Amino acid sequence: MNEMQSPSEAAQSPEPDLDFDMDGDTLREECGVFGIFGHPDAAAITALGLHALQHRGQEAAGIVSFEGGRFHSERRLGLVGDTFSRADVIARLPGTAAVGHVRYSTTGETILRNVQPLFAELNAGGFAIGHNGNLTNGLTLRRELVRNGAMMQSTTDTEVILHLVAHSRRPRFVDRFIEALRVIEGAYSLVSLTNKKLIGARDPLGIRPLVLGELDDCPILASETCALDIIGAKYVRDIEPGEVIVFDRHGVTSHKPFPPMPPRPCIFEYIYFARPDSLVGGRSVYDVRKAFGAQLARESHVAADVVVPVPDSGVPAAIGYSRQSGVPFELGIIRNHYVGRTFIQPTQSVRELGVRMKHSANRAAIEGKRIVLIDDSLVRGTTSKKIVKMMRDAGASEVHFRIASPPITHPDYYGIDTPDRAGLLAATHSLEEMRELIGADSLAFLSVDGIYRAMGEPGRDPAHPKFTDHCFTGDYPTPLTDHNQTESQPRQLSLLAEAS
Numbered sequence: 001m002n003e004m005q006s007p008s009e010a011a012q013s014p015e016p017d018l019d020f021d022m023d024g025d026t027l028r029e030e031c032g033v034f035g036i037f038g039h040p041d042a043a044a045i046t047a048l049g050l051h052a053l054q055h056r057g058q059e060a061a062g063i064v065s066f067e068g069g070r071f072h073s074e075r076r077l078g079l080v081g082d083t084f085s086r087a088d089v090i091a092r093l094p095g096t097a098a099v100g101h102v103r104y105s106t107t108g109e110t111i112l113r114n115v116q117p118l119f120a121e122l123n124a125g126g127f128a129i130g131h132n133g134n135l136t137n138g139l140t141l142r143r144e145l146v147r148n149g150a151m152m153q154s155t156t157d158t159e160v161i162l163h164l165v166a167h168s169r170r171p172r173f174v175d176r177f178i179e180a181l182r183v184i185e186g187a188y189s190l191v192s193l194t195n196k197k198l199i200g201a202r203d204p205l206g207i208r209p210l211v212l213g214e215l216d217d218c219p220i221l222a223s224e225t226c227a228l229d230i231i232g233a234k235y236v237r238d239i240e241p242g243e244v245i246v247f248d249r250h251g252v253t254s255h256k257p258f259p260p261m262p263p264r265p266c267i268f269e270y271i272y273f274a275r276p277d278s279l280v281g282g283r284s285v286y287d288v289r290k291a292f293g294a295q296l297a298r299e300s301h302v303a304a305d306v307v308v309p310v311p312d313s314g315v316p317a318a319i320g321y322s323r324q325s326g327v328p329f330e331l332g333i334i335r336n337h338y339v340g341r342t343f344i345q346p347t348q349s350v351r352e353l354g355v356r357m358k359h360s361a362n363r364a365a366i367e368g369k370r371i372v373l374i375d376d377s378l379v380r381g382t383t384s385k386k387i388v389k390m391m392r393d394a395g396a397s398e399v400h401f402r403i404a405s406p407p408i409t410h411p412d413y414y415g416i417d418t419p420d421r422a423g424l425l426a427a428t429h430s431l432e433e434m435r436e437l438i439g440a441d442s443l444a445f446l447s448v449d450g451i452y453r454a455m456g457e458p459g460r461d462p463a464h465p466k467f468t469d470h471c472f473t474g475d476y477p478t479p480l481t482d483h484n485q486t487e488s489q490p491r492q493l494s495l496l497a498e499a500s
Contacts, residue, residue, distance in 0.1 A: 032223040037197075038097065039216060058079055061083065061102045063099070071119060099130055099191045101115075116158060117130040122165065125194055126194065131157075132189045133188040133207065134157060134188075136413050137184065142159075145163045200212075201243070206263040207468050209224060210223060210239040211235060213225070213227075213235055219252065226274075242260070262464060264467055265281055270289070292454045293321035294323065306371050306372070307321050307330065309374050332371060334359065367394060370400070373391065376403070388439045406472040408471045409421070
């Protein structure tokens with residue numbers, strides 16, 4: 001994980017180089033999962049699906065396939081295309097069933113033994129599993145399992161699920177799987193593969209997304225519909241909250257092992273995580289983000305000449321804001337998509353010339369103008385401060401910052417890599433203090449009720465909220481067992497953390 005600066009440290013630190021990373025102060029995605037059953041090109045299709053889900057995790061990727069009584073696994077650090085675009089790698093993943101995973105580490109370091117799908121040989125046969133989300137009792141369960149003799153090979157909470165399945169004495173595998181799910185708390189969308197079955201599962205509140213698709217009469221499970229679109233698959237439906245769905249040669253069976261609960265999908269899928277061309281919960285993410293921008297304009301519009309998005313995350317909201325307010329939309333920040341990580345590092349003297357290789361201001365669109373800057377979220381404010389400075393350096397006469405989500409005041413425990421409360425700007429500063437720190441002429445956020453209204457609701461009902469929105473409200477929808485433990489809970493095992 002990245003080291004976090006506190007807001008006070010960020011405010012006092014010397015001005016960094018101007019070639020800043022626009023994504024350096026954003027929330028980090030969780031993970032993405034994909035699975036297919038019964039297709040002769042299972043691994044290749046899985047690789048394409050993972051490529052479409054790359055935005056959900058850029059640190060590692062893996063695929064496990066099954067053919068002829070054997071499982072085959074390829075897990076690598078880096079992007080999907082770094083490994084799975086090669087024909088020889090796909091050739092090492094034969095079979096008609098496969099599961100895949102892209103990872104951003106929220107628990108456990110990014111080391112090879114943490115890369116998913118995880119695989120284990122159980123007495124009933126091989127079992128591979130990929131997990132999007134985070135278990136809020138994973139560390140507690142891990143301690144109990146180790147005390148009872150379990151030998152952990154990774155530092156990820158997903159391995160806990162493997163051990164729980166292995167310890168079950170139920171005769172049928174699906175019952176073992178469900179028994180394990182009854183013990184865990186938190187957020188999860190799971191895809192798993194045995195020698196006979198593809199299994200998907202979603203937590204009872206539906207915090208993390210999971211969709212069902214179909215290609216050539218073969219079922220597909222994926223985190224988002226964009227993974228179906230890339231391969232020309234048909235979207236069938238969302239996996240329901242609390243549903244366990246099983247595919248085998250006999251067809252499909254659906255299990256509902258949990259008492260029904262009002263679903264509370266994660267609001268950040270709509271604000272930030274999902275790709276804009278995906279459907280989440282039957283809603284177009286692109287349309288929802290435009291609606292956020294329109295609602296933002298209703299709540300906090302200010303006289304201005306142009307609306308400028310922070311690329312690329314702020315673009316849909318800026319379009320919605322522009323249409324609602326009647327202020328023209330302009331691309332005031334241009335992103336260079338062709339700068340790689342290994343590009344030559346400028347000397348300090350070159351840096352001082354103001355080189356900006358990744359982003360630059362479009363002076364013609366903003367010079368002498370009052371601009372409304374639109375972004376989707378504000379975490380620590382360090383990047384926002386640099387963006388405002390960039391706009392002023394390019395001649396903007398006024399810079400009004402508008403955020404298309406409410407202030408983030410509480411950390412996440414469900415798979416989003418957020419700082420603790422001390423590292424969240426909105427948790428430690430007033431609105432005026434935040435405005436002053438980032439240097440804007442004005443600053444406003446979308447209200448919590450505004451989020452709900454943009455989603456077609458009359459507002460947030462505190463007794464029955466329809467989304468997981470704890471980052472804004474502090475209303476966590478599940479127990480936080482690990483967080484509330486008084487006993488020390490080490491996040492890493494030192495030996496495993498060093499292993500690769």
